[in-house]
Amino acid sequence: AQGIGxxxxxxxxxxxxxxxxxxxxxxxxxxxxxxxxEVFRSGLTYQRGAGRIFYFSPGHETYPIYHNQGVQQVLRNAVHWAHNPAPAWSGITNAPNVPTDAAKEKIVQKGLRLHADGDKGLS
Structure with missing residues (x-):
């Protein structure tokens, strides 16, 4: 989010x-x-093996969203981030996640959770 404000x-x-x-x-x-x-998690990072993934959903191609300077800055930042070597975490559970209850703003967990009890599936 560098340079976005x-x-x-x-x-x-x-x-x-x-x-x-x-x-x-x-x-x-x-x-x-x-x-x-409504709210939507529209910018997410992932680590898969040695690869880095940034999911970004600014909207729909019908609107001129990709001409927005802020959106272009996010895309430049994402390419820079994905190109850099990934940190050497020992596993996905050691990644720097912030729990819902520690978020800057109150987040209410709703619906199914993919990893509610480790890797046991949906709960």
Whole structure:
């Protein structure tokens, strides 16, 4: 999120919402808020083997979102981050996740959790 500031405001976009059943990310970099109060984890990082993955969902190709300077900065940052060598964590459980109850803003966990009890599946 370097160079983005407090928030990245996008005027027109398609709304996406939770639940978003994806694996637990290393970090949630961006959370989108919509006019109706919906939220969506829209910037997530992953480590798979020696590879780094950044999921980013700024909206829909119908709108000129990819011409937004902030979105272009996020994409440049993502390429830079993914290109750098990954940290040598001993396992995914040692990645720097922030628990829901330690988030800067209150987050209410809703719906299914992919890893509620380790790797035992959905709960």
């Amino acid at each position: 407090e928030c990245l405001e996008i005027g027109e976009t398609e709304m996406y919402g939770e639940p978003f059943a994806v694996p637990e990310p290393l970090e949630t970099v961006f959370v989108s808020w919509y006019e109706g109060g």
